[in-house]
Amino acid sequence: MNLRDACVEAAREVIAQEGIERLSLRDVARRLGVSHQAPYRHFPTREHLLAEVMRRCYAQFAEHLQDRPSLSDPHADLHALGERYLGFALSHPLEYRLMFSTPWPQATEQAELTADANQAFDTLRHVMARVHGVKSPTPAVDLDALFVWSTMHGLAGILSANCTTHLTLSPTVHKKAVAHVMGLIERGLSDPTRQG
Amino acid sequence: MNLRDACVEAAREVIAQEGIERLSLRDVARRLGVSHQAPYRHFPTREHLLAEVMRRCYAQFAEHLQDRPSLSDPHADLHALGERYLGFALSHPLEYRLMFSTPWPQATEQAELTADANQAFDTLRHVMARVHGVKSPTPAVDLDALFVWSTMHGLAGILSANCTTHLTLSPTVHKKAVAHVMGLIERGLSDPTRQG
8 A cells, every 4th residue: 555545544534533633643743654845745734634534435425325236217216315314324433424424624635535525425316307208417417316315314314313212112113114205305306396 | 480491501501512422511500600519419410511512402492393373173283293303403513413413312311301302203194194194103104294294394304404415406495495305295195095
């Protein structure tokens, strides 16, 4: 592994073990057993390193979403995408938190971060365009995409929130929650009376 | 302010400024200018203090949800509750994160935490029971409540996520997002063809 990749890997370890507030280039150098100056060859500031850690999360997430069987029915494809989304959120909590619950770094590197974040969202937009029967995203497509994203993001959050397990809900409710929520999303989107 | 309340207040400051990983009874004592032993009179461990910080978040949140105009139409009430929910999430990000994105402390105090968390969720369950036209929550009510909670939780998350502002969405889409999502929730729930 080259030093650049090793710095990114060490930064993820610091964040996972000590929290994002503790991330510093000095600490990363110490973990890698290299001189304090070495990481600066690749990352001018801590914020640049954090931006690269986050960018790789978006890229990995986009790849995970895109890696699904090809389905000709757009509703079935949307369902499969929802399952890929939830699967990633629950199996990669650190990456997920870095993408969606962490303030973006104050770096000049936001262009790359923006590109990778958009690539992940575009996967959903394109499936939603197919659900709408249009070639490319319209505002109506984007609004529905935000609805689906909200609900999946929220479902991932409540499934992993400690408090959910302490609510007085029956085991049946816990067991049926994901299917019920995904069913309501699909029903909402396919309601023939709605506009747009 | 008594020492117990002062400890809770100081703990919130530590969490806000330095991150939850840095919270310790020693640090709280230092901030308050009291002896290292003083906080132990009220909180046997750091986990007990954290549990009390979190419990107060749930209690404050439940009170905020309950403090809304009385509306006889259950759908209008559900809408008002959604707005109260989002309002709290966006105006109290620290409290919100502590409730729903922070692992629960390993304390013996979970009974109180559980009671206050349930009180907040019960507000939603009871409105949803009225939407269903039943007196008290059934599994079908709880499943719909989880759907609404997921979507509101997700909407709060994506509205405050930095990445959302960097997506290539038109200003119209940003402006209409909340109303659109709330409209789809209500449409999904009121669809006459659905079971349960």
